[in-house]
Amino acid sequence: MKVIEGSTITSASESTIDCHQHQLVVIDDQGYIARTVDETDRDFASIKATAAQAGQLTTLGADEYLLPGFIDLHVHAPQWPNAGVALDRPLNEWLDTYTFPTEAKYKDVAFAKRVYDDLVGELLANGTTTVLYFGSVDNPANLELAKACINHNQRGFIGKVAMDNPDQTPENYRDASAQSAVADTERFIHQLDQLNQTASIKQTAVITPRFVPSCTPESLKGLGKLAKKYDLPVQSHCSESDWENGYALAHYHKRDSEVLDEYGLLTDKAVMAHGTLLNQSDLDTFKARGVAVAHCPISNVYFGNAVLPVSKLLEQHVKVGLGTDISGGYSPSIYQNIRQAVMSSRMLNDGVNSELRPEQRGTSHQPISAKNGFYLATVGGAKSLHLQTGQIKAGYLADLQIVKSPLKAFDDESMDQVFEKIMYHASKADIKQVFVQGKLAATANS
Structure with missing residues (x-):
């Protein structure tokens, strides 16, 4: 005791x-x-x-x-070396020029071990006790992330990233096929089970299609089946930006939430990052399925193309917590993200275009307070991950x-x-x- x-x-x-x-x-x-x-x-x-x-x-x-302790619902672990880099670039350019090349380096297990040991310690030092992590395509590196969490006594939810669409992913950094993306995800589930046998703080495997543009319908379908077979959490991005939102509409003639739902990836254990462009139909689906939103206020300033109306989600009883979104978000601190969440909500309410009259400038979405932000960082994250914490x-x-x-x-x-x-x-x-x-x-x- x-x-x-x-x-x-x-x-x-x-x-x-x-x-x-x-x-x-x-x-x-x-x-x-x-x-x-x-x-x-x-x-x-x-x-x-x-x-x-x-x-x-x-x-x-x-x-x-x-x-x-704080709960971070969205961290791209392999992007830690890039925190704060090229945030002035458009999302698709930022991915292709900076992010994918960095993530490809994690074929080197020694590099992965060095980075992840530093990242996990840094997040803990900022008061973050549980993290929902995107790993990389490569499972040996993902296991190093799990080992770092175990060694530092952090609770990690870790996903092997699936991305097999050759039209939207680089040749040197993608799954060879939909079949290999699904098979490697299932392999990681079993490898993590083995690692947990001797761990005092258990790590959880997460089904992780990167987002709709990066995945083929075949991989999305296979990952949905894995989520059901093993009753595991799911994480992805949804309605993150004009570009991502537009991709689903152009290629599927559906919103990305509809695509993910069609393949069984919107469940009560699903956490979807960003959601700045979710419409009311999307929110109705999220509430009906029990899907949570990972609000990443710093990252959304750079790549979200809009402000998430947090008060609207809370009013409609849609689960929502906070994420740093390293490295789309430059800071590993949930405290910093609480502050930005409050500031962004005030700007959404007040409006930002001074050329409009005051009564036209803002929105009806009420600003949130520090107490709301604290709730998101603790209880909101816990509910999103079904944790009693x-x-x-x-x-x-x-x-x-x-x-x-x-x-x-x-x-x-x-x-x-x-x-x-x-x-x-x-x-x-x-x-x-x-x-x-x-x-x-x-x-x-x-």
Whole structure:
């Protein structure tokens, strides 16, 4: 049994938080939160004394706070060396000139190991305890990503990227055929099962068609069958940009959501990235199927061609969480993405074209708050991945971050004020310790 003593902040709903100035968070041997104990509870002192005597008590400083770990729903792991590169280019040019050549380097397993060890440590150091990863085409490299997650104590959902369309993928970086794309995906599922036999924090295989332009109908069909056969999560991109959206309409005479749905890839375990151009029909399908949206606000500024109306999705009970989208998003920090999500939502509401009259300029989509963003980063991500985590609550996985308040307080501050300062100012330097399933994670700060 481990016990963490201090102030706690957790999401209570889409727009509210639950704060406690002084609590004990009791973690059991399986890595779950057994209970939270308030100062007013009768056994507070005895639980604290027992944990201290056993050397299992962690006490936070007066300016430190315990928060749930963040969940990143969209990371292209092999793109980490390119973070911040060529973000001024159109999406298709960015892919062909920069992204695909970088991902092709992961045929070199030693290179993969070096990059992924750094990436996983960096994400953990930024408070991210669970990540939904796109890997690369090459399975040996994808296994190195899984090993890095295991070694650092991070929970990874990892997909072997399938991309077999010769018209939209380079000759030196694609699956040889639809059959090999599906067969290699199934092989990775079994290889990861083997790796999990000795892992304390299990990794999950994810069915990963890159997106509709990169895949042939045959590979999409085969991947849909695998998702059903093994009851696994699915990840892809959907309605990400004008170019991607237009490709499905031109080649299939359908929206990309309809194409993915036709092949069994929109399930209640599916997470679709971006969605800036989803229409109401798409959202109706997502809600009916239980599909989640990975909102990537920084990346969407560069490649999304629109702003995702987050408040609309929340109002319609469509699952939504946050993603950094490395390297389309330059920052590995979910904190940075919370900030951008709030800013983008305000710009969507207010409008950006000063040549229009004020009443014509904006939209009816309400801006979101830091509390909404915190919900997306924790509870929203957990619901999207069907995980019992994202809150400081009995029965939930102990995925936690200890964060130092980044700004000096010059007067008495409410917990709401402390929370907002953390959301708007915290950086990697302020994150002191990270726990995944009760285990101390190996971070870039370690």
